[in-house]
Amino acid sequence: MARYLLRRIxxxxxxxxxxxxxxFALTQLLPxxxxxxxxxxxxxxxxxxxxxxxxxxxxxxxMQYVNWLSGFVTGDWGTSFTxxxxxxxxxxxxxxxxxxxxxxxxxxISIPLAIFLGVLAGLNENKWIxxxxxxVSLSVVGLPEFVTGLVxxxxxxxxxxxxxxxxxxxxxxxxxxxxxxxxxxAITATFVLLAYVVRMTRAGMIDELKKPYVRTVTLKxxxxxxxxxxxxxxxxxxxxxxxxxxxxxxxxxxLIVIENVFSYPGLGRLLTAAVERKDxxxxxxxxxxxxxxxxxxxxxxxxxxxxxxxxxxxx
Amino acid sequence: MTSANVSYDVPVQPSALTQIRRTLFTTLRKLSRRPLxxxxxxxxxxxxxxxxxxPNIAPYRFDELIRGATRQPPSELYxxxxxxxxxxxxxxxxxxxxxxIALPAIATALSVLFGATIGLFAGxxxxxxxxxxxxxxxxxxxxxxxxxxxxxxxxxGPSSFGIVVVIVILYTPIVARVIRSAxxxxxxxxxxxxxxxxxxxTAYILFREILxxxxxxxVVESALRFSYAIFLTASLGFLGLGVQPPSPDWxxxxxxxxxxxxxxPWELWAPxxxxxxxxxxxxxxxxxxxxxxxxxxxxx
Numbered sequence: 082m083a084r085y086l087l088r089r090i091x092x093x094x095x096x097x098x099x100x101x102x103x104x105f106a107l108t109q110l111l112p113x114x115x116x117x118x119x120x121x122x123x124x125x126x127x128x129x130x131x132x133x134x135x136x137x138x139x140x141x142x143x144m145q146y147v148n149w150l151s152g153f154v155t156g157d158w159g160t161s162f163t164x165x166x167x168x169x170x171x172x173x174x175x176x177x178x179x180x181x182x183x184x185x186x187x188x189x190i191s192i193p194l195a196i197f198l199g200v201l202a203g204l205n206e207n208k209w210i211x212x213x214x215x216x217v218s219l220s221v222v223g224l225p226e227f228v229t230g231l232v233x234x235x236x237x238x239x240x241x242x243x244x245x246x247x248x249x250x251x252x253x254x255x256x257x258x259x260x261x262x263x264x265x266x267a268i269t270a271t272f273v274l275l276a277y278v279v280r281m282t283r284a285g286m287i288d289e290l291k292k293p294y295v296r297t298v299t300l301k302x303x304x305x306x307x308x309x310x311x312x313x314x315x316x317x318x319x320x321x322x323x324x325x326x327x328x329x330x331x332x333x334x335x336l337i338v339i340e341n342v343f344s345y346p347g348l349g350r351l352l353t354a355a356v357e358r359k360d361x362x363x364x365x366x367x368x369x370x371x372x373x374x375x376x377x378x379x380x381x382x383x384x385x386x387x388x389x390x391x392x393x394x395x396x
Numbered sequence: 397m398t399s400a401n402v403s404y405d406v407p408v409q410p411s412a413l414t415q416i417r418r419t420l421f422t423t424l425r426k427l428s429r430r431p432l433x434x435x436x437x438x439x440x441x442x443x444x445x446x447x448x449x450x451p452n453i454a455p456y457r458f459d460e461l462i463r464g465a466t467r468q469p470p471s472e473l474y475x476x477x478x479x480x481x482x483x484x485x486x487x488x489x490x491x492x493x494x495x496x497i498a499l500p501a502i503a504t505a506l507s508v509l510f511g512a513t514i515g516l517f518a519g520x521x522x523x524x525x526x527x528x529x530x531x532x533x534x535x536x537x538x539x540x541x542x543x544x545x546x547x548x549x550x551x552x553g554p555s556s557f558g559i560v561v562v563i564v565i566l567y568t569p570i571v572a573r574v575i576r577s578a579x580x581x582x583x584x585x586x587x588x589x590x591x592x593x594x595x596x597x598t599a600y601i602l603f604r605e606i607l608x609x610x611x612x613x614x615v616v617e618s619a620l621r622f623s624y625a626i627f628l629t630a631s632l633g634f635l636g637l638g639v640q641p642p643s644p645d646w647x648x649x650x651x652x653x654x655x656x657x658x659x660x661p662w663e664l665w666a667p668x669x670x671x672x673x674x675x676x677x678x679x680x681x682x683x684x685x686x687x688x689x690x691x692x693x694x695x696x
Binding site: 096097099100103104107108215216219220221223224225226227228231232329330331333334337338341352353355356357359364368371372375376 | 432534535537538539540541542543546547548549550551623627630631634635636637647650651654664668671672675676679680683
């Protein structure tokens with residue numbers, strides 16, 4: 082297991098290294114002079130040149146990349162281009178916390194619900210309950226987040242008044258207030274995750290129920306509940322773990338839209354703002370952090386999978 | 397009967413086009429037997445019709461300001477009402493149908509074309525092409541799709557062309573991987589071996605022997621890519637990185653309508669409902685295809 086873990090961590094680092102090259106290369110494609118972007122149109126040529134020197138913009142590109150990466154790794158994430166040039170690291174880290182809070186809330190709702198619905202559908206293959214779950218998850222659940230989010234706001238915030246319409250997350254909010262603010266965004270995120278996890282759990286259940294060992298344990302007289310809980314679920318839920326890891330990518334994409342719908346100060350909203358303002362250092366830092374958490378989630382899922390499946394672990 | 401006529405020949409292969417046409421017809425027949433898939437098919441066909449003829453049906457142009465008719469609620473005259481500037485929302489939705497369908501469709505078609513070709517070659521020959529594709533895909537999949545799309549569109553600037561390019565870059569490797577593994581499974585089959593022994597050309601083997609075999613995976617994957625591409629285009633539009641004004645973009649219309657939601661809610665609901673209906677239609681259709689071809693498709 083230790084060797085497996087080590088190999089996975091090395092792979093994670095390689096992934097991060099490759100994506101850092103991709104991100105850096107992409108942001109280099111940005112047209113325009115960065116120094117002019119910061120100082121504005123009326124800047125003196127001398128001031129522009131000084132800033133270029135200070136930012137290392139005259140260095141060869143590979144050199145700039147190495148400087149940027151070593152700065153990023155050692156915790157120097159640079160300063161934002163926006164007025165006041167705030168340092169990026171505290172800004173991004175604060176937003177990461179907010180986004181993670183929302184992500185965990187969404188996962189806490191969606192994973193148990195999705196597995197429950199998937200198992201229910203799988204156990205009742207092609208009966209009405211399976212059809213209802215399939216149709217609902219296919220149609221409603223595949224909608225873009227901004228559509229579901231706006232419907233939820235309209236019904237539960239503006240209509241019924243149960244939850245606030247935006248999640249602005251003031252620092253002094255109590256836990257209860259936070260929870261109530263985050264409920265609608267979390268439910269919106271749940272919708273996206275639900276479809277895939279339900280689908281794969283259902284398929285896993287159906288496959289597993291057809292296997293010979295299920296017949297054996299049934300014929301030896303084990304009650305149905307025990308057959309399912311003790312034998313089938315363990316195997317059927319294995320692929321579900323991978324699906325949850327993959328749908329993390331969907332969750333991240335979803336959060337970007339959802340944070341914009343609910344005006345929630347998370348990393349996704351920071352990223353869209355950075356894109357709008359062409360704030361390159363902020364853009365680079367946000368994307369690197371997002372990719373890091375995405376890779377970490379995949380790593381955790383792989384480890385969990387290996388823990389539950391000796392065939393992988395002992396390979 | 398001369399010896400030349402003894403049928404040592406392989407059974408005559410119908411042309412690739414005939415095979416594709418046959419697959420298309422049987423697929424349509426099977427789809428129409430499933431009520432939900434039929435609903436999806438009808439919805440998609442209606443939207444394609446609107447994408448083509450929408451501007452002809454629309455009573456107004458998308459940017460036409462109707463004098464003295466700002467913020468009109470839906471009525472016989474203005475089916476979905478008018479917005480704060482006095483533009484007919486119904487007409488704007490109709491005009492907007494073209495881009496939300498055409499851009500994902502073009503992007504999907506290109507991704508499938510490139511992806512299938514690369515996948516066929518990689519799967520059949522293996523070797524370095526295979527390695528390059530796999531590594532490239534790993535790198536791409538490490539960044540969530542919407543994040544990568546945001547960064548790319550942010551750098552090259554939002555435009556219709558940009559959206560197509562971004563989707564093609566995102567989806568070509570995914571299609572390539574699917575077709576590659578399907579090809580890999582077929583490579584060892586007897587009839588491929590037989591074709592090689594008859595010294596058929598590589599092109600013949602790839603496109604006449606293998607392609608029909610990987611067609612089910614290709615069809616399902618195309619439908620899935622199309623639905624994801626619509627999802628992505630709509631989301632990018634909502635975030636302000638879609639088709640640029642004055643062209644009406646459904647996602648952007650929804651975002652802009654939020655400011656005036658209290659006065660003109662119809663301005664928000666019309667494009668939102670249009671997106672919802674289109675996505676539901678495409679999802680029902682692609683689900684039907686998945687069941688018919690018994691292939692789940694890629695999740696990303």
